[in-house]
Amino acid sequence: MADEDDTTERTEDPTQKRLDDAHDRGDVAKSQEVNTWFMISGATLVLSTLSGSIGGIEVPLRNLIANSWMIRTDGPDLLALARNLEFAMIAALGVPLLMLLIAAIAGNILQHRLVWSGEQLKPKLSKISPLAGAKRIFGKQAVANFAKGLFKLVTLGAVMTAILWPERHRLEAMLRFEPATIPGLILTLTLQLMGAVVAMLALVAIADYLFQYRQWYERRKMSLREMKEEFKQSEGDPRVKGRMRQLRQARMKKRMMAAVPKASVIITNPTHFSVALTYERGMSAPVCVAKGADNIAFKIREIARQHDIPIVENVPLARALYATVEIDEEIPVEHYHAVAEIIGYVMGLKRGLSARRV
Incomplete structure (x- = not known):
């Protein structure tokens, strides 16, 4: 019609x-x-x-x-x-x-081109x-x-x-x-x-x-x-796409928060950014397990304090890592030296605490 x-x-x-x-x-x-x-x-x-x-x-x-x-x-x-x-x-x-x-x-x-359809036969x-x-x-x-x-x-x-x-x-x-x-x-x-x-x-x-x-x-x-x-x-309703994006972000946030207790260190800009990194012997480079800005950054630091995860303030490094590394990715090569110093410092602190307890 x-x-x-x-x-x-x-x-x-x-x-x-x-x-x-x-x-x-x-x-x-x-x-x-x-x-x-x-x-x-x-x-x-x-x-x-x-x-x-x-x-x-x-x-x-x-x-x-x-x-x-x-x-x-x-x-x-x-x-x-x-x-x-x-x-x-x-x-x-x-x-x-x-x-x-x-x-x-x-x-x-x-x-x-050839047509195979019975549509025109319908009353x-x-x-x-x-x-x-x-x-x-x-x-x-x-x-x-x-x-x-x-x-x-x-x-x-x-x-x-x-x-x-x-x-x-x-x-x-x-x-x-x-x-x-x-x-x-x-x-x-x-x-x-x-x-x-x-x-x-x-x-x-x-x-x-x-x-x-x-x-x-x-x-x-x-x-x-x-x-x-x-x-x-063809492209999807913008409202539906927005809702799907919100759900993906919520799932990603929940997964990040669950990974924060496994982090080795939190590198932070106290007012805006937090990046959680994990490193174990045998790994080629530290891996980002969580990152966030503003409220999410605050939540990451809060969970880190609850689980005694070291929090290190380094404004330029926190900004750079937040902008260049994604979740579950290794940090870029140009940040190896700065991150290695921080992780070495954190590991030294852990060894000192362990020696005092003994």
Whole structure:
């Protein structure tokens, strides 16, 4: 029903997704004149090149009529006769019919890629709506079909007159010709007529396809509201995306806070940043297990105090680590020396505390 709606608000060119969706529904730009041209061109080609093979069925049919009195009508012989005639028909008409089939398929493939859809077969109320019927009768499509039919009628009449009028005397004299010469004459005139018709219909087919494509494209145009809806469907609703981002941040925060008690040291800028690092012997470099700014930084320091994790104030290093290292990543090489001094200092403190306890 969307195609029947008012299109005055549809000012935007259709997106590729909208065009693909229309194709999947079987709604494509298609001109019957293109199909007609291919079929007539195929028939002309068949007559001009394979008329001899089509005439090959003449011999078995002539023999059948000439020797009809000798034909046995019992079961096996009659079946054999039918089988021989069938093979003769297939041999004579198989290739021409195949060429016509190829021409019909080519006429569709040239206009659009193959469509496998039953959407157009579904019943729609718009097809029996009086208003929709009136639009079809008095719309642009109806006017174009009328003009196209009138042009073909006038042009075809002119072409037939131009070809047959000079031959009128010979056509009158055909009554006195030998029967064997008449098929050749008729074939020649037929090929002349069909060649002229093919040339004339080529212009009609091109013009009609351009018109049909333009009409189809205009029906596929979109309003701003439709474009926004499609963007939401393809890119996701911003509200949903925002909610998903909040959930991811909440999960990441929870995982960070659970990892803080395993940290070796907290490097902090007391007013803004906290970065929790862990290091054990055998590791190639310290790893960031948590980081945060403002309230999260305060929470990291609070958990660290609860679990006696050393907190070291180093403003420039805290800022640099917060900006350059991500969770579960090793610290950058340029910070190895500064972090190594801090971790060495912290480990020294731990060893001193352990010695005093002993």
